[in-house]
Amino acid sequence: MIEKYLITGFSGFVSKHFCDYLERKQVDAFVKGIDVQDHHFNFNDYKYVSFDFEKVDLLSVKEIERVLYDFKPKFILHLASYSSVALSWKIPIASFNNNTNIFLNILEAIRKLNLDTRILSVGSSEEYGNIDGTYLPLREDTPLNPTSPYAVARVSQELLSKVYVKGYGLDIVLTRSFNHIGPMQKDIFVVSSFAKQLIYIKKSNNQQGTLIAGDTSIIRDFCDVRDVVRAYHLLLHNGIRGEVYNVCSGVGTSLRDIIAHMADIISVKVHVKVDESLRRPDENMIIIGCNEKISRAVDWTPQYTLMQSLHEVLDYWDKI
Amino acid sequence: MIEKYLITGFSGFVSKHFCDYLERKQVDAFVKGIDVQDHHFNFNDYKYVSFDFEKVDLLSVKEIERVLYDFKPKFILHLASYSSVALSWKIPIASFNNNTNIFLNILEAIRKLNLDTRILSVGSSEEYGNIDGTYLPLREDTPLNPTSPYAVARVSQELLSKVYVKGYGLDIVLTRSFNHIGPMQKDIFVVSSFAKQLIYIKKSNNQQGTLIAGDTSIIRDFCDVRDVVRAYHLLLHNGIRGEVYNVCSGVGTSLRDIIAHMADIISVKVHVKVDESLRRPDENMIIIGCNEKISRAVDWTPQYTLMQSLHEVLDYWDKI
Numbered sequence: 001m002i003e004k005y006l007i008t009g010f011s012g013f014v015s016k017h018f019c020d021y022l023e024r025k026q027v028d029a030f031v032k033g034i035d036v037q038d039h040h041f042n043f044n045d046y047k048y049v050s051f052d053f054e055k056v057d058l059l060s061v062k063e064i065e066r067v068l069y070d071f072k073p074k075f076i077l078h079l080a081s082y083s084s085v086a087l088s089w090k091i092p093i094a095s096f097n098n099n100t101n102i103f104l105n106i107l108e109a110i111r112k113l114n115l116d117t118r119i120l121s122v123g124s125s126e127e128y129g130n131i132d133g134t135y136l137p138l139r140e141d142t143p144l145n146p147t148s149p150y151a152v153a154r155v156s157q158e159l160l161s162k163v164y165v166k167g168y169g170l171d172i173v174l175t176r177s178f179n180h181i182g183p184m185q186k187d188i189f190v191v192s193s194f195a196k197q198l199i200y201i202k203k204s205n206n207q208q209g210t211l212i213a214g215d216t217s218i219i220r221d222f223c224d225v226r227d228v229v230r231a232y233h234l235l236l237h238n239g240i241r242g243e244v245y246n247v248c249s250g251v252g253t254s255l256r257d258i259i260a261h262m263a264d265i266i267s268v269k270v271h272v273k274v275d276e277s278l279r280r281p282d283e284n285m286i287i288i289g290c291n292e293k294i295s296r297a298v299d300w301t302p303q304y305t306l307m308q309s310l311h312e313v314l315d316y317w318d319k320i
Numbered sequence: 321m322i323e324k325y326l327i328t329g330f331s332g333f334v335s336k337h338f339c340d341y342l343e344r345k346q347v348d349a350f351v352k353g354i355d356v357q358d359h360h361f362n363f364n365d366y367k368y369v370s371f372d373f374e375k376v377d378l379l380s381v382k383e384i385e386r387v388l389y390d391f392k393p394k395f396i397l398h399l400a401s402y403s404s405v406a407l408s409w410k411i412p413i414a415s416f417n418n419n420t421n422i423f424l425n426i427l428e429a430i431r432k433l434n435l436d437t438r439i440l441s442v443g444s445s446e447e448y449g450n451i452d453g454t455y456l457p458l459r460e461d462t463p464l465n466p467t468s469p470y471a472v473a474r475v476s477q478e479l480l481s482k483v484y485v486k487g488y489g490l491d492i493v494l495t496r497s498f499n500h501i502g503p504m505q506k507d508i509f510v511v512s513s514f515a516k517q518l519i520y521i522k523k524s525n526n527q528q529g530t531l532i533a534g535d536t537s538i539i540r541d542f543c544d545v546r547d548v549v550r551a552y553h554l555l556l557h558n559g560i561r562g563e564v565y566n567v568c569s570g571v572g573t574s575l576r577d578i579i580a581h582m583a584d585i586i587s588v589k590v591h592v593k594v595d596e597s598l599r600r601p602d603e604n605m606i607i608i609g610c611n612e613k614i615s616r617a618v619d620w621t622p623q624y625t626l627m628q629s630l631h632e633v634l635d636y637w638d639k640i
Contacts, residue, residue: 061413089487093381093421093428100476101413101421108413143463152483156420156476163472167409167601281487 248289534598568609
């Protein structure tokens, strides 16, 4: 039987990797992508997955109701998000609306239309916020302490999910996804930004130069986007309704080390210059997750190593 | 010096009681009230407090920015809310927008205009949600487990407040206000609804009749609205920035007992009929707060007894 997926935020790189995953797995699938922006992906070579795309603004309840009524998806992979923490400090209202409110609109449409749809609510490690080091690695039952507008929006999304599961009987599985990296990620995200700058340095004559960064001492848990989408597929099929799962590697790496690794890979010498404007208010210094729960639930552990991911991110920026 | 207050949700009964409190305390105050609806209060007898009122929709960022720019309040008492849990189950989007989003709009306007304004963010005991009995009475550090769209909206408001305090330096004091009762409260709230029905029964010939209710076994912590507004005034002046305070009596009373007390007061015999449609999904069975924190911080404890409040609520409905 053909699996019907609605993917919101279709024009982002996670969506493309998810479709690639379906195709590699030879899943007979029909994917309807929606986004406020056009996408630039090419699906011509796909054999198993077919596509439809429509420009839809999820802030419009009417629009999303129409799409859901027409398409009646079996699964919704909800990727649409203003997922930048930095941006959320600059435009908190737009960030909140385009995370929490759009999600609520989707839930409400599903409820009203009484559809038998399973939704993957993609959340963020940022929800944990600034936590005492004794809580590391972060487990799903670690208290949430969101410290940015973006993080609050994600916690709100999660709380709404729980109300819709318990109060209205909707079928939602939740993630707290940690930083993901991989080819095609935009350079507003930190590792892509570094890779792009490093490739630029490499291509300049002297193979050395200056890289602009925020606080490079912060530690994050990076997961390859291809592992992430595999987790999403597994959770959509086998996750437990109403449960939230960390999607993470379980390993912390400082931004400083990421830069050093990537500079090594392409053999450039780099001087890091800290741009104070890139520092954020109330930054979380260290985020490392525990992936035991998802591992037990759907037998998922990351398959890509950090070095593999970094190689491919650099490759991507080299060829672009 | 004249104290400048902006009161949102001005047309509700809490606002009137707050103004009465300022007047009784002989506070030289200028109050600007805003609401989407007209108010029906008469302030002609006031000597110390003067007023201005404007119809404003807080969903409009532009509107609220204009009002704040023009008025530059020293204090904002933020009462505007879709505060009905029942309604939030029926129209969750409107409930969320008219709690969380309007509040975010205010915070963002204050931030942009860089005003030196102290805001009282009024939250709700509903934020605690369905909790294990061992947590009773609820303290401010009890984990939040919101179980209705309304409760989620209030938790989101609180989380946003904390981000605006820590990340942007805004001056916000927070409450989790438990059920309040008193004259002038609308009959969409439970005690007013009971009082109105009982007065109707009393005025019918036979002094007995049927009262329609939801689940009357639920236990709530009721506070007189006049105690509540005194707490708000104290917190606006002496609460600690970024801190959240329970505003509650510390005593739990079942709805069944509320009905019995009121029936006694006016000597009617009442038969309670449960209307299943008034039951809510995932209802919190028991909510009792601890008021130690506010008591220590601003020397507040309730002055009205439950029986006093019930007498006056009945009086109000008798005379209306």
